[in-house]
Amino acid sequence: MWAVLLLFQCSAYKEGQVSGPLCSDLCEQNNIHLGKCLSSVTEKKVYDGAWQGREVILKVNERWFMEFQELQKKTDSDLTSSFQNDVVFWVETMFGSCSQCSTLVEKLISYADSNHDEIITASEARTFVTLMYQEESFMLMALNESKHSLEFYGYCGGLYLTEKVPLIASSVYGEKWELSEVSILPDVFEPVEEISKNFGKKILEAAFSIPYVYSILNEALTLTKSLIFSTFSQEHIPSQREKFDFLYSLLDATLSLSSNPYGLVQSCDIHLGNFGITNDSVVKFIDLDFTYPFVFLRTLLKQKQCASDEDCWVGAMEDCHSSCDLNTNTCTSVVHKQDLVNICETHIPFVFRRSSFISELTGNSTTGLRKALGQLVVFCQTLSVAYSAEQLRHDILTVKEKLRIVERNFSKMS
Numbered sequence: 001m002w003a004v005l006l007l008f009q010c011s012a013y014k015e016g017q018v019s020g021p022l023c024s025d026l027c028e029q030n031n032i033h034l035g036k037c038l039s040s041v042t043e044k045k046v047y048d049g050a051w052q053g054r055e056v057i058l059k060v061n062e063r064w065f066m067e068f069q070e071l072q073k074k075t076d077s078d079l080t081s082s083f084q085n086d087v088v089f090w091v092e093t094m095f096g097s098c099s100q101c102s103t104l105v106e107k108l109i110s111y112a113d114s115n116h117d118e119i120i121t122a123s124e125a126r127t128f129v130t131l132m133y134q135e136e137s138f139m140l141m142a143l144n145e146s147k148h149s150l151e152f153y154g155y156c157g158g159l160y161l162t163e164k165v166p167l168i169a170s171s172v173y174g175e176k177w178e179l180s181e182v183s184i185l186p187d188v189f190e191p192v193e194e195i196s197k198n199f200g201k202k203i204l205e206a207a208f209s210i211p212y213v214y215s216i217l218n219e220a221l222t223l224t225k226s227l228i229f230s231t232f233s234q235e236h237i238p239s240q241r242e243k244f245d246f247l248y249s250l251l252d253a254t255l256s257l258s259s260n261p262y263g264l265v266q267s268c269d270i271h272l273g274n275f276g277i278t279n280d281s282v283v284k285f286i287d288l289d290f291t292y293p294f295v296f297l298r299t300l301l302k303q304k305q306c307a308s309d310e311d312c313w314v315g316a317m318e319d320c321h322s323s324c325d326l327n328t329n330t331c332t333s334v335v336h337k338q339d340l341v342n343i344c345e346t347h348i349p350f351v352f353r354r355s356s357f358i359s360e361l362t363g364n365s366t367t368g369l370r371k372a373l374g375q376l377v378v379f380c381q382t383l384s385v386a387y388s389a390e391q392l393r394h395d396i397l398t399v400k401e402k403l404r405i406v407e408r409n410f411s412k413m414s
Ligand SMILES: Nc1ncnc2c1ncn2[C@@H]1O[C@H](COP(=O)(O)OP(=O)(O)O)[C@@H](O)[C@H]1O
Pocket: 038, 039, 040, 041, 044, 046, 057, 150, 162, 163, 164, 165, 166, 168, 273, 274, 276, 286, 287, 288, 289
């Protein structure tokens, strides 16, 4: 399959149909070497490989080919004359009419001009517009100033290259609650339950069961992943320090992505397999397929027909959902939970689930710690969706501070 995809890009390049800064390396210089296939999704091809002595990730989405065929219907002159408008239209579709949107348009146009001659040819326009319509490549280019997004090395046609990170968070911390682990929760989080009476037990059940029990149902996938996990977890067992550092950096990553100049973003597929960890312990978003600007996410939700709330979700069901307006049978555009709350409710307890920390938490002398962690989760559940970067920053810094309290209590004990 890969050979076909590659052949397609290179023959289209030779015919002058597609272009890109990496086409020469890929099709003429033979500078890009392919490693193994990494994707679990059929329509997406993800490979590791090497380029100019660097380890890289190569990606292409089959949807790109459909877009490409669609654009083949346009004449060269239509393509070049509508190019600027197409970019402006797409930026506004994604981020709304943001004050810095024109900066993003300029940045994208400079990416499109792959040979830097300040002229956008039909081939460059066709290639770039189809690439921009792929959410992941668009987001990689829009968010490339964040240290928590992957380096974007360039593209040839629909194929693009990013930095490869040495560790995936799920290979260190696991992917899902095991059933045996879920059963320890009521005890460990008893204080949470007490405090959260006001908010109803449902919140707790939602926090601890849906995301992971849902993934338990994906047995075929899970089996391979847990095998990978057991191999990795034996190689690297994270210390408490690493666990806290991972969570601080994960929260920083969430803040950093939304602190871009164009508008807040939300990840709708936030499981740990989609986060990488660099050698400097920086957490990076590695899979932006379902990471959307708020404006676009609202549009996606509003377009959905529904019979009940269960129909109202985008990406992974548990991460980005809204309610069904039964008068109009369409979904509302307000997501119930933001990344911050998803991370706080699920990833924070999950990362500590197997550690001695948890067993110490269950001891009598550690009521303070149990309370601190429990209170943190409950605090997060009281947070309402932040609609400005300032509010989000404030909320994330507060959560980090509360996590520091948990850490301080832990280090006092150990
Ligand atoms: N930048 C990266 N560095 C290291 N590994 C990566 C990177 N991108 C993806 N991978 C690996 O490839 C897998 C699949 O990539 P991803 O983009 O998450 O696609 P999907 O989850 O849709 O199959 C990831 O779970 C991870 O193991």
